[in-house]
Amino acid sequence: MNAVVTAAPVTGTLAAADPSLLLALPLQGALGAVGDLVFGVLLWLLEQWYWLMDWVYYFTGLEMLNPRYRFMHRAILVGLCVGVMAPLIGTFLVHRQLALIGDALAHTGFAGVAVGLFLNAVIDLGVSPYLTAVVVAMIAALFIELISEVTDAYNDVSMAIVLSTGFALGTTLISLNAGGLAVGVNQFLFGNLSTVSPQSAAILLVLFAVIVGTVAVTRNQLLYVTFDETAAAVSGISVNWYNRVMVMLTAMVVVGAMQIMGVILVAAMLVVPVAGATQVSRSFSESLVVSVVLAELAVLLGIGVAYYGGVTAGGVIVLVAVGIYVCAVALGKLQSARAGRRTPDMGSIEATGSEASVDAEGD
Amino acid sequence: MSPQDTESATAAGTAERPTAESDAAAAGEPVVHLADVAFGYTATPVVEDVSLTIDPGEYVAIVGPNGSGKSTLMQLMLGLLEPDAGTARLFGERADRFDDGERVGYVAQRASAAKEMPITVREVVKMGRFPHVGFGRLSGEDWAVVDDALATVGMSAFADRRVTQLSGGQRQRAFIARALASEADLLVLDEPTVGVDAESVDAFYDLLAALNAEGITVLLIEHDLGAVVEHADRVVCLNRELYFDGPTDEFVESDALARAFGTEARVLTGGSG
Numbered sequence: 001m002n003a004v005v006t007a008a009p010v011t012g013t014l015a016a017a018d019p020s021l022l023l024a025l026p027l028q029g030a031l032g033a034v035g036d037l038v039f040g041v042l043l044w045l046l047e048q049w050y051w052l053m054d055w056v057y058y059f060t061g062l063e064m065l066n067p068r069y070r071f072m073h074r075a076i077l078v079g080l081c082v083g084v085m086a087p088l089i090g091t092f093l094v095h096r097q098l099a100l101i102g103d104a105l106a107h108t109g110f111a112g113v114a115v116g117l118f119l120n121a122v123i124d125l126g127v128s129p130y131l132t133a134v135v136v137a138m139i140a141a142l143f144i145e146l147i148s149e150v151t152d153a154y155n156d157v158s159m160a161i162v163l164s165t166g167f168a169l170g171t172t173l174i175s176l177n178a179g180g181l182a183v184g185v186n187q188f189l190f191g192n193l194s195t196v197s198p199q200s201a202a203i204l205l206v207l208f209a210v211i212v213g214t215v216a217v218t219r220n221q222l223l224y225v226t227f228d229e230t231a232a233a234v235s236g237i238s239v240n241w242y243n244r245v246m247v248m249l250t251a252m253v254v255v256g257a258m259q260i261m262g263v264i265l266v267a268a269m270l271v272v273p274v275a276g277a278t279q280v281s282r283s284f285s286e287s288l289v290v291s292v293v294l295a296e297l298a299v300l301l302g303i304g305v306a307y308y309g310g311v312t313a314g315g316v317i318v319l320v321a322v323g324i325y326v327c328a329v330a331l332g333k334l335q336s337a338r339a340g341r342r343t344p345d346m347g348s349i350e351a352t353g354s355e356a357s358v359d360a361e362g363d
Numbered sequence: 364m365s366p367q368d369t370e371s372a373t374a375a376g377t378a379e380r381p382t383a384e385s386d387a388a389a390a391g392e393p394v395v396h397l398a399d400v401a402f403g404y405t406a407t408p409v410v411e412d413v414s415l416t417i418d419p420g421e422y423v424a425i426v427g428p429n430g431s432g433k434s435t436l437m438q439l440m441l442g443l444l445e446p447d448a449g450t451a452r453l454f455g456e457r458a459d460r461f462d463d464g465e466r467v468g469y470v471a472q473r474a475s476a477a478k479e480m481p482i483t484v485r486e487v488v489k490m491g492r493f494p495h496v497g498f499g500r501l502s503g504e505d506w507a508v509v510d511d512a513l514a515t516v517g518m519s520a521f522a523d524r525r526v527t528q529l530s531g532g533q534r535q536r537a538f539i540a541r542a543l544a545s546e547a548d549l550l551v552l553d554e555p556t557v558g559v560d561a562e563s564v565d566a567f568y569d570l571l572a573a574l575n576a577e578g579i580t581v582l583l584i585e586h587d588l589g590a591v592v593e594h595a596d597r598v599v600c601l602n603r604e605l606y607f608d609g610p611t612d613e614f615v616e617s618d619a620l621a622r623a624f625g626t627e628a629r630v631l632t633g634g635s636g
Contacts, residue, residue: 095480220493227480227490230471234441235494235545236464282525283483336528347517349536349566 042202049077064307072307074201075193075260079299079317081208082257082269087277087291088215089253090270092226092246094278101144101247102267104159105137106254108166110263112136113188114173121177129188130200130255134207137251140166145247149240191262191314193306200259207256211249222246223284260303261314268318269295276325279332294324392455393418394549394580395440399449402432402439408447409435411604417582419548422575424583424595424611428624431602433584437553440582441467454548465494468542470535470552484529484537485522488512491544512543515570531558539567549580556587568594588620 053073057065064072093101116132119125140162147158174185187195215222224232225242233239250270257266277291302317309316395417402410410432417423427433438444439451442458451458454466468491491512492505501509513519516536526534535555542550550571556564568590575581585591591598591611598614600607600623607619614620 217498220490220496220498223486224490224493227482227487228471230443231469231490231541233443234464234467234469234551235490236462237493278479278481281481282523284481284486287481347514347519349515349517349563349570 038206039202042205043198045205046074046077046198046201049073064304071194071196072303074196074198075313076300076303078196078201078204078256078260079303080296081204082253082260083296083299084292085208085211085253086257086269087273087295088288089211089246089249090274091277091284091288091291092222093250094271094274095226099271100156100159100267101141102250102254102270104144104163104166105141105247105251106258106263106266107163107170108140109133109137109251109255109258109266110188111140111166111169111173112255113258113263114170118173118177128197128199128203130203130259133255133258134203134252137255138248141247141251142244145240145244149243188258189262189264190312191258191260191265193260193303193313196259204256204259207252211252211256214245214249218242218245261317262312265314265318268321269298272318272321272325273298276321276328279325279328280335294328295321298324393452394421394454395582396452396455397436397440397449400436400439400446400451401448402435402444402446409603410439410601413601413605414449415599415605415608417580419580420575420578422571422581422583422594422596423599424585424591424597425599425601426585426588426591427601427606429586431623433601434553436601437551437582437584441469441551465545466548468545468547468550470538470542470550470555472554472557479527482526483523484518484526484540485509485513487526487537488522488540488544491541491546494545508546509544512540515543516540517566530560532560532563535559536563536567539570543574547579549582550574551582551584553584554586555583556585556590564590 050067050070050073053065053076054067056062057067065076066072090099090102093099110133112133112135113129115136116125116127116129119132120127120129144159144162151158186192221232221237221242222245224235224237225239225246229239253270254266257269261269273291273295274287276294277287281287281290298317298321302320303313305311305320306313306316393416395415397416398414400410400413401408413436425433425436435444439446440453440458442451442453442461445459453461454463456463488509489501489505492501492509496502496505510519510522513522516539518533518536518540521529521533521537526537529537535558539552539555542552552571556567559567571581571583572594583591583595585595592615595611597609598607598611599605600614600619602623606623607614607617
C-alpha cells in the first residue's frame, strides 16, 4: 500500500530529473503512464534496499557494502533474486530432463541483446538490451516448445540448433556494427557486478515478481506435469499450456540472471543447485527450499569472493555452486547408507476395509 | 465368484453410493462410448473400426498381443488422442475435450514413472486431489482422503519415503493410491501389475474387485490373460480391430484368442477355468 502512495511523487521527480531513464518502455499514452508508475515503484523499492544495505554495512563493517558502492548493493539484490528464481524454475526443468534448455535460451538471449544494441545504434531506440533479450528469448522458448509439440519430443538436436542459431545471430549482428558495439559485449557474455544499472535492476524485479507469482499460483499443475505428464493430462490439466508457461518463465530467468552470470554460465544456476538439492532431499517441497538455500549460498559467497579477489563473479558463483554440489553428493550418500538399514513393514492392501474407511471419512 | 454374483454385488454397491456423481452415472449415461473409431500414428491404422460401450459399474479388461493397439485404444478413450474417424465419448462428452478430470483415475505402466525426482509417497498421492483443488491448497478433508488412500493400499508406513527408493511393487501401490485419492468414477489401469511381486498382485486384484463392488467402473489393460479371465467380468479382445467383446466365460470358450494372437495361445487360469 505504502509503495503505491509514495510512487506518484517519486515518478514525478524522476521524470523531471532524467527522462531518458523512462524510455525503458517505449510506450505512449495510458500504457506509458502505467509503465512509468511501475518503474517509479521499483526505483523506490531500490532506494529502500540501499537503505537496508547501509544498515548492514554499519553493523558488519563489510567493505563491499560501503554506501559509496551502490552498484554492489544492486548486484547483491539481483544475485538474491536470481538465487530464488533460478532454482525454483530449474527444479521443474531438471526433473523433466530439460537441463539444457536454459543454455539454449541463454544463447538466444544473447541474440536478443545483440538485437537491442543494434537497434539502439541504428535507429537510436534507447531500450535496455535486456528488454530485447527477454522478448527474443521468450519467442525462442515458445518456438522450441511448439517444435516439441509437433514432433512429440524434446530432442537435443533441435535444442542444439536453436542454441547455435541464437549465438550465430548475436555474433553476426554485433560484427555488423563492430565499431560502436564491440565495447559492451563482454559484459553480456560473462556478466558483470559493476554494470548492474538501476534500470536493469528494475527489469529484474519485474521478472522476479512475474516468475515467483506464476509458480506460486500454478505449483500444483507444474508439479503434476513435471512428475507424470500422462496422468496430468488425464486429470484434465492442459499439459501443452503449462509447458509453454514453463519455457517462457525459463526465458525470463535466464535473461534476468544473465546480468551477473553472463550468457555462458547462466544455465548453471538453473541446474547445479537443483542437482545438489536432489541428492539430499526426500520430498519435492524440501528439494525446492534446499535448492534455493544452496543457490543463495553460492551467490553470496561468489559475489564476496569476486569482490575481494577481483575476479569475475559469474565464474566464482558457479565454482562455489559446484563445490556445494559435491558436498551434497557426499552427504546424500551418507544419508542413504544410514537410511538403508531401517525399512518399515509394508501394510497389506485392505481390499474389504476400503469401503468402510471411505464411508467413515465421508461423514 | 460367478459373473451373476458380481453383477448383483455391483448393482447393490452402485445403489448404496451416496454421491451425486454416481447417481448421475447410475442413471445410464455410458462411461465410455466409442463409435467406429479408427486411429493411426502414420497412414497405417493402429486401431480400426472399433465400437464399444462401457456402462457404469462394469469391470472390463482389454487384452491383445503386443502392438495390438490396446494402449492406443485406452488413450483414445481418455481423450489423450483424437480419433482419425468415428467418435470417442467419455461420460457423454467428446473425449478429447473432456475436462472433468476428477472423474477419471489413471494408473500407468511402471516405466512411465521411472524418474530420479525427489518426491515422497504422500506427495504423489496428493496429486490425486489436484483436480479437486485446482490452484488452491489441499484442505484437511483432502489430506484425510490422501491418508485413507495410503492406508487402503497398505503404504501408510511409507508415506514419507522417497518414491525412487521403493521397489516396483511399492511404487505401483503408491500410484494406485493416487488414483484412489482422486475418488474417480472410472479407474483406468494400463498393465498395472508389471514388476509387482506375486503376493501383492493377488491383493491388488482383490482391491480392484472391492472398488468395483462399490460402483467404480474399472477398465484394465492387461497382458496377463490368466489374471483377466480370473477377475474381469467382460473382456474386450483387440488386435487392430475387435475380435471379441463379451462376458469372460464366453471369451474363454471362443476362438477369439487364437485368432487375435495368431498363435497357439492358451489361457492359464490356475485351475479355475
